[in-house]
Amino acid sequence: MDDFPLTRVAALKRLTRFLPKAGSAYGTQRNLVDPNGQHDNVSRLSAALRRRLIGEDEVVRAVLSAHRIESCTKFIDEVFWRTYWKGWLEQRPGVWRNYLADCTAMRPGTAVTEAMAEAIAGRTGIDAFDHWAQELAETGYLHNWARMQVASIWVFTLDLPWQFGAQWFEDKLVDADPASNTLSWRWVAGLHTADKTYLADADRIAAMTGGKFRPQGLAQTAQVPYDRPLPPQELMREPKAIDPALPTLVLITPEDCSLETVLPTLDVRIVIVAADMARNPWDQTALGDAASRAAAHWQCPVGSGDVATLAKQHGCSQVVTGFAPIGHVASALEDLGTALERRGISLAEHQRNWDRLCWHHCGKSFFNLKSRIPLFLEDLALA
Ligand SMILES: Cc1cc2nc3c(=O)[nH]c(=O)nc-3n(C[C@H](O)[C@H](O)[C@H](O)COP(=O)(O)OP(=O)(O)OC[C@H]3O[C@@H](n4cnc5c(N)ncnc54)[C@H](O)[C@@H]3O)c2cc1C
Structure with a gap:
């Protein structure tokens, strides 16, 4: 499964191996699709980035340390496409809700x-x-x-x-x-x-595809399907702030699998993985990897079971997790937050600086976001 890294170590290794290709080679070859599935022109880091086994900032920092900015702009732009979609949906959660409703109702x-x-x-x-x-x-x-x-x-x-x-x-x-x-x-x-x-x-x-495929009978015109009116833009959800002084239970979800890299000094008493929020075996692998790293870093046990009960048992008045953008995990966390509150425990989410800085600029076109990339890189101390 190292083709699509699902542990932090594998992701860092893949990043190192891909670095020589992230510059002008990526710009010219990234759209060539090897019909034999050898996708060496692209990083194949998406499974790791999606679960934040590795952060966008780490990837971009490494790429900028290996290439002059002019030659790796294309790669950095692509990383920002991910940011753009995340930030856009965060401001239009109705589009996600409509999609889910359509899948059920149609x-x-x-x-x-x-x-x-x-x-x-x-x-x-x-x-x-x-x-x-x-x-x-x-x-x-x-x-x-x-x-x-x-x-x-x-x-x-x-x-x-x-x-x-x-x-x-x-x-x-x-x-x-x-x-x-x-x-x-x-x-x-x-x-x-x-x-x-x-x-x-x-x-x-x-x-x-190097001439391997020449499909017959493709549509010559594009008939845009029916769509409901675009739901209104909404204010982005503000996560509850973390209190670094409180004894903490860290809850790891598939949305952020390297919290110890961004919150190194929390007073963590126990780590648990949100196994019920895993949607596939790949999530489970990533969660397992995240749990062992977190436990080693914070020198605490990994538990399993009811979050509120475990928090109480370990004297934690706060549960900390990674910010969950619009999606299945966010919905599950909403329910958990309510259940925890009833037991007097707060659910705080860590929002990465990358998202906090960039998402506000994702409400319009990608090109609106792209024009700000040099400023983001400066603000994030990457360039
Ligand atoms: C119909 C469709 C569905 C897609 N579904 C997903 C999805 O579920 N999850 C997902 O992560 N990506 C999705 N993408 C975007 C993109 O195809 C993948 O991120 C990319 O192919 C991952 O391979 P890579 O890591 O080798 O990318 P690289 O080319 O090496 O790019 C580096 C990173 O930039 C980001 N990235 C690159 N291209 C895009 C893009 N077009 N949109 C958003 N982020 C991008 C990814 O995080 C990727 O890992 C989808 C694209 C299309 C057209």
Whole structure:
């Protein structure tokens, strides 16, 4: 599983190995998709970044120490695409709620249901699509450019609902992320930027796959699917602040698996992992790794069981966890926060400086955020 690192050590190793490729090579080769699944032109750090086994700041610092800023701009921009989607969804949580509601409420007919099953099994007869559907099933990963083609063919050629395509990816991707996934599907379908769709093109697919694929019968026009009116922009959720003086239970969720690197001096009495918030075995691996590192760092036991009971047993009046952006973990934490409050225990969340600084600038276009990247790098003492 080192192909898509799920421990901090593996992620740091992957970062070191990828560094020589993060400069101008990334700029020119990142969209070439190896049909044999050797994705050496890209970092494959997404599974680790998504779970914060490693931070964006750590990745960007390492890349800037290996390259002049002019030659690694493209890579840094891509890291900020993740930030952009996270910050955008944070300000429009209604888009996530609508997506979840659609997935539950929509009742596709038999023909559409069968077509989706065939697509997911990689049996559409569209060579590139079928190959990538099978690669996703086998590895849990697809190259970004392949994800764009698959999503586009799903929506415009196969005429299938984008929500179920996004749900398919969410179930299968090793880096499944509510913001990056849902909003990338919406971007491809033309629901993010007005008048901008992404239409897959057979010649481009042939060019990017070294001639291995030349799909037949792709849609020539992009019919933007129906969408509900865009939910209003909301104020971002303010996490409850951490009191560094309080005896603390650290709760590790799949949203932040390296809290000891950012909160080294907390008075931690016990660490527990939110096993019920793991959505797949990859989450479980990352949580296990995070728990052993945290326990070693804070010199405390790792417990399992009811959070409030364990907090009381260990004399903790505060539970600290990583800030959970819009998604499944955030919903689960909301319920937990209420339950803890009833027992007189506060649930405080650590929001990373990166998010605190950048998310406010994600409400408009990516290019609005991108124009500020040099300032962010300076503020975060990375450049
Ligand atoms: C339809 C679709 C669905 C997607 N779903 C997810 C998802 O669930 N989770 C996820 O992490 N990414 C998602 N992406 C974005 C992107 O495809 C992956 O982040 C990227 O392919 C991961 O591979 P990498 O780590 O080798 O990326 P690199 O090219 O090495 O990029 C470095 C890092 O930058 C970030 N990044 C790069 N490209 C993007 C992008 N377009 N959007 C957001 N972040 C980016 C990732 O954190 C990545 O690890 C999706 C893209 C599309 C088109």
